[in-house]
Amino acid sequence: MEQEILLSVKNLEVKFDLRGRTLNAIRGISLDLYKGESLAIVGESGSGKSVLVKTFMGLLDANGRITDGEILYNGQDFTKFKTEKEWLAIRGKELAMVLQDPMTSLNPLKTVGFQICEALELHQGLKGAKAKEAAVSILEDVGITEAGRRFSQYPHEFSGGMRQRAVIAIAVACRPKILICDEPTTALDVTIQAQILNLLKDLKAKYDLTTIYITHDLGVVANVADRIAVMYAGDIVEIGKCDEVFYNPRHPYTWALLSSLPQLGVKGENLYSIKGAPPNLFTHIAGDAFAPRNPRALKIDFVKRPPYFDVSPTHKARTWLLDPRAPKVDPPESIRKLRQGVSANG
């Protein structure tokens, strides 16, 4: 079970300066990314999942800074990078990113082919006919038919799903080691979503990629993720293999996220919904950040931040419920149903 660690995050803290106040966006995250795996990071908006991966690429906004911790990749520590020049050797070449909205991530004034060639020229030094040849073959790889004709078309001539395919083509054109997909299918239809997820899975094998998916929808990642990290209020509250997180979730927040999926809802009854709002990250959070919204919270949850408890060698969760002294609390009904398989649902 020894796997090569590709990227290692150690005790990372990120803060933002906002109107004279400090926002604690990432509160001490440690995470290892293994070579060849696909990791899904799941959380609500504002949980810091996008901020986390932006630190991997040096794309934090100007008012954000890494205050503690390190990000180790290939013997380098990203947090020590000072100049753009250092980042340019990493961005695109080692790590590439696919963003949520293909409408805004493509340049509307340039042909799709030009935008892929741009990446090829910059990172692989290909020019002219050679670059075009390579670009057309990548377009074919991402499932665009008539790639030769599509090469010279503009983004507005592409449909939403095709555009996202084009964005993926640009990202893989530089042959990155790690592909980060930030909500790759949120802006797309359900049918297209399924196709794009399948495409990403195929490309992962073909281009030997390690992938990180970011999403707010747990339902989407069951098919594509090897491991799942659940984020809440700038912290990973539970991490484990896909099956472990779906069939044996331990953190109350993971329970809540899973039970609010409409796929698990029973018609005529109310869907489970998480009460209240995510915590204010401007203030110091004592205890478990999810405690105020958690109907099953223990007293200690409000006082002391729980450490990670191991459920299995690959599965750990940050909740006092796993402490041997904690009272036994059963997960909600719908989670137990999930364990028996929701295949009846579809």
Place this chain on the structure above:
Amino acid sequence: MAENREPLLQVKNLEVTFGTRRHPFHAVNGVSFDIYEGETFGLVGESGSGKTTIGRSIIRINPVSGGEIRYKNQKISGKISKELDRRLTREIQMIFQDPMASLNERAKVDYIVSEGLYNLGGHLSEAERRDKVDTALTDVGLLPEFASRFPHEFSGGQRQRIGIARALIMQPQFIIADEPISALDVSIRAQVLNLLSDLQKKRGLTYLFIAHDLSVVRFISDRIAVIRKGVLVELAETETLFAHPLHPYTRALLSAIPLPDPQAEKNKKLLVYDPGMHDYSVKKPEWCEMEPGHFVLANEPEIAEYKKALE
């Protein structure tokens, strides 16, 4: 159960055409369905299928180029009297997809919610108006003091609640919800869905729920119609549709629903719909009832095939 109820809204052979006379584009082509009082009717399709266009022609934003729409047995498409128009604006309201884009950034919540009252509320005193705004905000789970704030001070879920309050204040009977939750986070989706169904129970509202995600529609709808390229392909009660979908497009849509279950996902087969599979050159497809309340678009050989599949 649907047969003996009175339809609230009837759409008959609806056609909506955009473009010029020379280059017409048929966004909606011969769509017919009834919506009964008190039910939630789901309309599902991909982007560009014409589902939003149908919703917009019901509230008279898009002109109808063929067929008719009847509300409470009265024609509401084409030219109608001024009084009827005012009554419709009051009784039919809409909730939009993107709560970031559908609220006026420069107006306070108080104005946004009561805009309909200013236009159609008759002669309300200031105190009465304030009272109505407070009630509408409380009904959707917001605090009355939010009225003095601006939309940018709210989160996505709260904004969508403001959008719902704005529709509710007119005391409508029929609400068109156009992808009301697709721009929201999963955890907020549940809140908004619950709110919509609570309001329906309390006020006996009728919904037309437009969405692209069948798993959401299944949860909230009594009956579902599937639309593709401006044509309805299948219509049935929710559980019937999920139990035995007939049209290959419906089956493709169902297979695309992401399941929160890794094992099931791994064994899942994704169906891809190819419109070329229908041979409609000889026998034209018709809208026919396969079993009570279950309609599908098919031609004669396909009907025979589907009949077999049902048995």
